Amino acid sequence: MTARIEHVVVVVPARDEERVIGRCLAALQAARQAARAVLPDLSVDLVLVLDGSTDGTRAVALGHLDVRLLDLDDGSGAAAARAAGIRDALARSTADPARTWLASTDAGSDVPATWVLDQVRLADAGADAAVGTRRPGEPVAAWRAARVPGRSGRHGLGAHHGLRADAYLRAAGLGDQPGRRPEAQADAESA
Incomplete structure (x- = not known):
């Protein structure tokens, strides 16, 4: 049987996101409050990694x-920023990794109010990982104008995903430590 989630760590990598980080953090705080309204014993830490x-x-x-x-x-x-945030959060936490959910989103995203609760419910139903689409926090026209069609760029690397901390530790990360980056990620970052 899968252990119920008791602790959530949300890690947001950010580099020069002054225009959008306020909306992102406000949305994450609302998602944390919504989850705690349903699950009052759930702890949710928000970690912003300034890269x-x-x-x-x-x-x-x-x-x-x-x-x-x-x-x-x-x-x-x-x-790498996300990995540093996860390492820092896990080192500070006393929570059981089997009962800890690691979530990450892009600094330019506005998550829905149910974002944390939806992930906890998926984990409690047996999921070890979840991925989702990114909702741009900046006006959609500006977001689309900054993207190159047919090519993933740096903008999607921190997009929505989550996984159990024990699964993350067993896998030794997400291929996100320096020197272990997947080629597709390295190519995207050099664009």
Whole structure:
């Protein structure tokens, strides 16, 4: 039988996202509140990993309560930033990895209010992992204009996904540690 989820860690990699990070964090805080309204014993940590940001992303994030900020100076990319955030959160946590859900979204996304609760329900039903589509937090016309048709870019690397912490640990990550990046990811980051 699958262990019920008791703790959720949401990791958001961000680099120069001053324009959209406020909406993203507000949406995540609303999703956390909605989940805790249904599951009052559920703990949900939000971790924003600043990946070499040079704009006002940090200042905007400081206006949001209960968001842990982790600073990286190297600008190593969304996947490495996400991995650093997960490592940091797991090192700080006393929760059982089998009862911990790791979720991640892109800093330019507005998650729906049920985002955390939906993932916990999937995990409690037996899922070890879940993926979803990205809802752009910036106006759709601007989001589409910044993308190259037919080519994935850096913009989707932190998009919605989640998995049990014990599965993450057994797999030694998501291929997101430096030196272990999948070729498709490395190609996207060099674009």
